[in-house]
Amino acid sequence: MKQLSNVEFMLLQIIAESNPASGYDINKLIDQRGYREWANIGTTSIYAGLKKLNNKGFIESEVSGEKSGKGPLPIRFYITEVGMTALRDEIIVVLSSSRERDNRFDLGLAALPFIGKEAAIEALRKRLDYLEEALKNIKQKYESQGSTRLPLHVRVLFLHPIHLIESEQVFVSKIISELMEEAKGHV
Template identity: 25%
Template structure:
C-alpha cells in the first residue's frame, strides 16, 4: 500500500491540479500495473481514499460525478506524507518489496543531492550487512529439519537480488556523486517537449466501462 500511496501522491504533485483520468493515464505509461502491482481500475479508488484521509483535495467534478473528471491537488498533510513515504522507500531496504525503491526513483529529483547520496550510502551498508549474515541464515535453514528444502532456494534468490541491488547502488551513487541528474535546488536537467504536455491542457472523458 505504501508504494501505491507514494506513486499516487507523487504523480498528483507533478501535475496538480489534474483530473483523475489524466493521472490514471500517466501512471499507466509508467507501467505501474507490471512492476508495482497496481490494478489500473483501483487508481480512482486510491485517489478518493487519499482525499478521504485528507492527503488530497478534490477540486471539482464533472457532470454525473464521473470519477475520472475529479481534479486533485495535494493538501499540506499530503505534501508531508509524500516526503515521509519517499524517504522511507529510499532509506529502507526491503528485499521482498523491490518496488518501493523503484517508486522512489520516480521522485528522487524532489530531494536534495546530499540527502540522496547519504541515503544510497546507508542502503549500501544495509545490503552489505545482509550479505554478511546470509551464510549463517542459510546454515540455519539447512540445519532445521522442519524447514522444506525449497525454502533454501527462496532465500538464495532473495540474496542474489540483494547482491544485484548492491552492485547497482554503488554505481548509481558514483554517478550521482559525479553530478549526474538534477535534484531539488538545482537547474532541471530535462524538461518534456511541449508536444508531450499538451494533453494536460485538455479534459478528456474517462474510458467507457
C-alpha cells in the first residue's frame, strides 16, 4: 500500500476521531493541537488532502442538513472501512520506523569546517535562540490547551517536540562548547 502524505495521515486521524468531521471541525482541531507549527499544513493542503482521500476511497462525504449562519451547508466527512485499515497500517509503519530529524541541519553540521569556528558558534547560538522561541511557543500552546488534563494522544503531540527541542538544545550547547575549546587552543 502506498504511504499516506503527512496531510492525508493527519486528516484521517482527525476524521476517525470525530467521525463525522466538517471542514470547520478539522481546522479547529488542527489549530488546537498545533499541527500547523510542526506539520506545515495550510488550508489549501487540507482541502486537497480531503479530495485525495475521497478519491482513494478512504473517506466519504455528504452535505449536512444542519446549517448555522450564512454560507453553504457544511460537508461532513466520514472514514470508510478501507480508510480505517489504511490509517491503522500507517500508524504501525510510522511508529515503528520513521525518523524525526532535519537532514539539512545535519548537512550544515557536516559543513562546519567551511565557515570557521567563530561563524559556526554565532550560527549555533542563533539556533539556540530559535529553539528557545519554538519551545516557548509549544509550551504556551500546550498549557492553553489543558496540558496534563489532555488525553494521552493529544499530550504527546506537544510532549514529543518539547523533548526533542530540549535534547537538541543540550546537543547544540555541547557543540558550541567544543568549538570554543578548539578556538582557544588555536589562538
